[in-house]
Amino acid sequence: MAVLQESGREFLARALAAQPLYLAWGRGLPAWDAEIPPEPTTATTLVDEIGRSLITAVQYVVPHADGEIELPDGTRYTASAQPSKWVHARWTFDYADAAGETVRELGVFIGGTVQAGLPAGQRYFTAAQVLTPGELYTLERFEAFTRSASTRQVQEFVLPF
Template sequence: MAILTSSGRAAVAASIKAMPLHLAWGAGLPSWDATPEPEPVLATALQSEIGRRELTQALFCVPDANGEVIVPTGRFSISNEPTNNLYLRFNFDFADAASSDIREVGVFVGTVVKSGLPPGQKYFTLAELQQHGQLLALERLPKFSRNAAVRQTFEFVITF
């Protein structure tokens, strides 16, 4: 039986890193506030997407108990060499989805935006997308309300 080797996993991470990546956020369902539901592994979209932000930074990383990258799954150090761990950071802007309730986020790969949008635009609604792309990772969150005085940042390490 064939296995996916460490170098093969690093190649998968490198290929994902080279593609357009966006973080979508959504309102989810109000019923999740009372009864949290696990993320469905077969999900292909958010339950109630509000918009999505283009990737801010993608780097390879390695587990490191003293690493400068700290996420819920552990600590990592940045690597100049491709690894099977991909650090992703998304910085939303102050006005993105101002005063919306957020309960879910998802990393999408391969999103294609419609032509004719303003140059430099990095936040998109579903109506501005030509192709939604594929949902790579999904996380449901305790509800929080967006505030235009806060620049929301999300960081993930995805291991392949």
């Protein structure tokens, strides 16, 4: 059986880091408030996308017991000057992005396109401004929360290869 090698994993991480990465949030379905369904492995879009933000920062990381980047499961990473098989991605949403919306799911998308003619420097795009969603890399469903205009939302992921 063939085994994916470290150099191949690092190549995939470099290829991903060179692409436009978006974090999209969606309303999901109100029925999920009673019981959150498991994430499918065949999804290509969110159930009801609200909007998406272009990545704010990307860097390579490596596992480190005292690392400054901590995941919910307690795993820690530290930044690496050299490419690795882990990519740390961060998205910072502005205060007004999706303010008042109920969010139940999010997804990391690789690539995709938005409408032409939007203001230069625009980083947040409503679902109506997205022409093609790109490739859905990861999908997460969770307990609903309402976006507040008084909170600057930051989302971070360590994407493994």
